[in-house]
Amino acid sequence: MIRVQNLSKSFGPKIAVNGVSFTVDRGEVLGFLGPNGAGKSTTMRMITGFIPPSAGSVRIGEFDMIEQPIPAKRLIGYLPENAPAYTDMTVFGFLNFTAELRGLRGEEKKKSIHRVVEMCFLETVLYQSVDTLSKGYRHRTCFAQSIIHDPDVLVLDEPTDGLDPNQKHEVRGLIKRMGEKKAIVFSTHILEEVEAACTRAIIIDRGQIVANGTPFELKQRSDVAGAVTLRAGGVNGTTLGQKLSQLSSARKTTLLKEESSGVTARVFPQPNCRNGDLARGIYETAAREGWKIEELHTEEGRLDEVFRSITMPDTVREEQK
């Protein structure tokens, strides 16, 4: 549904987005990650046709955003950054206005407004002026606007920004459910959100795509991915390290914490070791030596670590030294 090719944008000498390409199909939820100022919002503004790209193209469905902006825009619902809304209108007035611009009239318009008001829990503030709303309500009002015409493509710039944890959970659920039938792109700083709602994630840094894959694939790029963390009693750190280093599947053992009650350690696998081999080996060693295992699990990898090592490679390397 969304096809972005070689998209670039420069503001004067500053290059904000540099040769970004990706596609999003129906049924996909794409998470757009990146540090502040990486070009997320600029990319989204180009996808929705707010700013023209310096180079490259955007196709929405079968329409090119530059050649046929109106039919292309018809397919998109857009929640801009900071959820702007006309402060001098009521929530109903605002939704009514956006419904009219979307070409909805009469009974159809009424039904659409009713639907989004219910979906976004806006009943209690429906006739309240937008400038008296709390941030969460204002955000939901603008979100309601973006889905009022039940679009095939949804572009959401930080949809959970400024919401409380319950509302965040609600919005993630909504995105996930809608993602089954639509093509959705959303940007966020919150990495759990990517795991909770996305089928695929892109990390963008300094205007370029630096990683593209499912959340699981991205996590695999983490240093700790595949490592086994264990906590055991009845053994001291040195012995535990010695014994575990003898395992053929282990590459390295690091002690995380040593207390009188027990030791917490992380064992990293050999590069070509099969899934589960390492954990089994550790378990067998522990049984043989009589350690009391309190915890044993294989790490999936951590997205925040991947994110940091990709977008700030220099600092991460410094820290590791």
Next chain:
Amino acid sequence: MNTSFGNIKAVAKRELIGYFSSPVAYVFLTMFLLLSGFFTFMVGRAPFFEFGQASLVTFFIWLPWLFLFLVPAVGMRLWSEERRLGTIELLLTMPITAWQAIVGKFLASWLFLALALFLTMPLVFTVNYLGSPDNGVIFCSYVGCLLMAGGYLAVSCLTSAITRNQVVSFILSVVGCLFLILAGFPPVTEFLSKLTNTQWIVDGAASLSVITHFEGFQKGVLDSRDLIFFLSLIGFSLFTTGVILRGHRAG
């Protein structure tokens, strides 16, 4: 065509709701009526009652000056507010063209100014009660006023697209409208002729004067040149507004 009319209507409706749901509309209407009444009846060498004629000349003569401040006050928020709130991003990613948004907003404010002018109708009844004025002239003057308000408004629309600060937009638009008034005044024309010494530049500048073109209407003459002047002023300013808005987005 049908959808573009619908879009313009939707934008215009929103803009009008915006005026009336804030104090802007009421303050403006009150001030306009008070000030225009004050100038008509109290100020000048021969105000309304001393003028000795059943006519509204004493009313219309002040309007180019009154509008100089009041019309920019109406127009200053048109685009600067959209940019300040960020709603311009919503508006221009809707399936409407930029010119539909521009025209819709302009028409809404123009309609609002027309309402303000309409509320001065008691003056017409008064002067008809007191004597027998030439109602053709009065009608013609009203048409001229409306066109002049439209011209000023289009200039305000343009300046409001330049900045997201309403005060800056107001000042720029007052200066722009002031130029349109003064362009035909002797001090300005003399200054220009000294400066350039070319007659066509002086004449060209003088023909930009709103006053010259408004005078015809006040005499009851509907001259096509005056009509074309105001309409092309509106057209040019709105077109430039579109260019400026596109410039902001292109970065």
